[in-house]
Amino acid sequence: MHYVRIILGIFAVLASVNFASAQETSQPDRSATGGAQTLEDIMARQRGEQVDNSFRSDATGDPDSAAGIAQQLGTLGGASDPELWRALRFGSAKITATNSGPAATTLIQDGGMKWLQFREGPLIKYGGGLLLATLGLLAIFLLLRGRIRIDGEKTGNKIERFKAFERFGHWVLAGSFILLGITGLVSLMGRKFLIPAFGHEAFSTVAIASKWIHNNVSWAFMLALVMIFVMWVMHNLPSRTDINWLLKGGGIFGGGHPPAKKFNAGQKLIFWSVIVLGSSISVSGLALLFPFEINLFAPTFAKLNSIGLPGLIGIAELPTTLAPHEEMQYSQLWHAIVSFVLMAIIFAHIYIGSVGMEGAYDAMGSGEVEEQWAREHHSLWVEELKAKEGATPKGATPAE
Amino acid sequence: MKAMLSAFVAIAVIAVGSNLILQDAGFSSQDRATGQAVRLDD
Numbered sequence: 107m108h109y110v111r112i113i114l115g116i117f118a119v120l121a122s123v124n125f126a127s128a129q130e131t132s133q134p135d136r137s138a139t140g141g142a143q144t145l146e147d148i149m150a151r152q153r154g155e156q157v158d159n160s161f162r163s164d165a166t167g168d169p170d171s172a173a174g175i176a177q178q179l180g181t182l183g184g185a186s187d188p189e190l191w192r193a194l195r196f197g198s199a200k201i202t203a204t205n206s207g208p209a210a211t212t213l214i215q216d217g218g219m220k221w222l223q224f225r226e227g228p229l230i231k232y233g234g235g236l237l238l239a240t241l242g243l244l245a246i247f248l249l250l251r252g253r254i255r256i257d258g259e260k261t262g263n264k265i266e267r268f269k270a271f272e273r274f275g276h277w278v279l280a281g282s283f284i285l286l287g288i289t290g291l292v293s294l295m296g297r298k299f300l301i302p303a304f305g306h307e308a309f310s311t312v313a314i315a316s317k318w319i320h321n322n323v324s325w326a327f328m329l330a331l332v333m334i335f336v337m338w339v340m341h342n343l344p345s346r347t348d349i350n351w352l353l354k355g356g357g358i359f360g361g362g363h364p365p366a367k368k369f370n371a372g373q374k375l376i377f378w379s380v381i382v383l384g385s386s387i388s389v390s391g392l393a394l395l396f397p398f399e400i401n402l403f404a405p406t407f408a409k410l411n412s413i414g415l416p417g418l419i420g421i422a423e424l425p426t427t428l429a430p431h432e433e434m435q436y437s438q439l440w441h442a443i444v445s446f447v448l449m450a451i452i453f454a455h456i457y458i459g460s461v462g463m464e465g466a467y468d469a470m471g472s473g474e475v476e477e478q479w480a481r482e483h484h485s486l487w488v489e490e491l492k493a494k495e496g497a498t499p500k501g502a503t504p505a506e
Numbered sequence: 507m508k509a510m511l512s513a514f515v516a517i518a519v520i521a522v523g524s525n526l527i528l529q530d531a532g533f534s535s536q537d538r539a540t541g542q543a544v545r546l547d548d
Contacts, residue, residue, distance in 0.1 A: 205539060205540075206539065206540065206541050207535070207539025208538060208539075210539070270508070270509045274509045274512060274516070275513075276513075277510040277513030278516055278517055281514050281517050318525070322520075322524050322525045323520075323521045325520050325524040326516065329520065396533050397535075399533070471507060472507070
């Protein structure tokens with residue numbers, strides 16, 4: 107429930123999921139069990155309610171008031187066996203391990219089951235639902251609006267919109283994103299959908315190949331992300347024309363074409379989504395590529411707590427002490443959730459760049475677009491180009 | 507089209523290259539979780 111509440115808070119998208127919220131309850135009477143948990147505690151947990159575990163997590167013995175070594179139980183050093191196990195279970199025991207690996211001193215961590223249940227439950231349900239809903243909306247849009255045609259008469263003149271290296275960068279990003287998207291979905295959903303359909307043997311091969319592709323193609327994605335940012339950031343800074351463009355909805359429902367520079371406000375939104383969400387996916391992906399080396403969530407949660415965000419959205423303070431495995435579990439969930447959002451956005455981008463709009467694909471295909479298309483969709487950009495052409499003597503290179 | 511195809515080739519080259527580099531980067535579970543006294547390869 108822990109994960110669910112936090113992610114609920116961060117993404118209001120999943121607000122419809124109904125989970126018990128943190129409750130302020132006074133400590134119930136546990137005198138009948140001598141302070142140990144009662145049947146009511148167990149039943150409350152099974153009902154999915156939040157049970158304050160501090161009566162267990164803090165009951166880890168007291169070495170300072172240990173009985174003398176010659177007295178009864180004195181050799182236990184002030185902590186009984188149950189108290190020792192509690193310290194292990196709640197992560198407060200001091201452990202040394204001969205294993206030199208990361209996370210070797212975490213003997214018990216109990217985030218795994220919650221993570222597994224969230225991963226194969228709400229994550230697949232709402233993530234997959236988001237993708238299907240997006241495809242459905244695009245199909246409905248295509249049926250209602252149809253393909254956006256070039257309104258005016260085609261001139262036959264071509265204007266260079268993207269240079270070869272720009273298209274190269276775009277396609278490295280696009281190709282790697284599609285590979286990562288497919289292999290990521292295979293990794294997330296394979297157990298639920300592919301194993302029942304094709305069996306364990308076949309899925310094993312697919313899963314191993316998916317993992318190899320996902321881990322290694324990620325570098326192409328990250329490199330291309332940097333490339334795209336450097337190439338296009340100047341064209342994607344917000345400008346006043348964006349407000350007008352957005353107010354007219356990009357002219358997508360008719361009503362003429364609002365003027366736009368090289369990138370219209372819609373494309374700028376795509377650009378910044380790719381940069382911001384892509385970076386976030388890259389960072390959480392790096393944390394997953396190098397397990398236990400990069401801890402993102404405990405420091406982030408501490409920062410969020412310090413600005414009081416959990417209180418603002420009505421959830422309990424976020425945990426700032428996380429087992430190494432819990433860091434990985436949060437990284438995986440974050441990686442998947444942000445990826446789902448970016449995939450949905452990219453579906454729309456692919457749609458409008460291919461079947462959705464006549465003439466749009468040429469920009470990334472040959473790099474040269476029909477002049478009439480450019481005048482309709484990027485009028486200010488064409489004017490800039492024409493002005494530059496007029497001002498530049500033949501043979502000179504435009505300083506773009 | 508040429509830009510697209512060369513981009514796809516680049517993705518393959520980067521993937522194979524990063525796999526080679528990562529294998530020797532010392533971040534495998536074996537490298538991270540074992541010491542000199544452990545011989546998993548032999």
